[in-house]
Amino acid sequence: MNEQEFILSLQNGDQLAFKQLVETWQNMVYNTVLSIVQDVQAAEDVSQEVFVQVYQSVKNFRGDAKLSTWLYRVAVTKALDAERKKKSKKRIANLRSWIGLGEKEEEVAVHFNHPGVALDKKEQAAILFKAMQQLPENQRIAFTLIKAEGLSYDDTADIMNVTVKAVEALMHRAKENLRKQLQYYYTNT
């Protein structure tokens, strides 16, 4: 079955085709989401949301892009949405504590350890993941897709809907920003 036939099966509501889609792409979606939200439970929830959206909107998929490209786009969008929600919740909690409506939440320094990182690089990778949170969104997406998912610049350009040159520039700026941040790295002790 080629991709077109597979998409047609999905659009016709074939449950087996959907199961196959999930089982083929679940780790790709989860890994991408996890590298952005940096929390195992949140990544599982967001991954579920990704596939729920895919299930509900596959009928509208016109096949302009590859199925994997579309899945990456949905995964990145959902992960960034979850990040924004988390940040706005945090801002509201801070505001409430500031005006005396709630207690200030103690900020716990949580170092995210990506399960796929080699043991000897765990500490360095945790520092890198923390620094990545400060990157502008498009630099962060490019860096995550290329480094965490191991995608090529071409595939990343397709997913981000930009040129390969633009992806190269984003990667260059992301690395420069990370280097700058690491020069002034603060750690909780």
Place this chain on the structure above:
Amino acid sequence: MSMERRKFTQEEIEKIVQSMDGVNRAEIAPFFYTRLQAKIDSASSPSNTIWSVIMKPAVSLVTLSLLLILNIAAIRYYSKTSKQTTSEKSSPIQKFAEEYDLSASPAYNDKTANP
């Protein structure tokens, strides 16, 4: 908890930036499809869909505003018709009085009448 500035050498910084090179893909917990299926079922159940629509703040606000407008309109309409009914109730009596000229003074009381 206190914040401590940590100074990295250029070599350390490069190692950190490259620490994700060759990372393996993280794997999701087993039985993901089963958990997903449960979520899809609950999301597509009709009662859930209706409630999710009803519980939207915008929908609630519009419904409340409509109810308020309807109530005000009903009260105004009721008070208007009750006034009309009162006036309509008195009108047949007035008509009767006009018809039989009851509003005119009786003849025995009429001081102007000649004996």
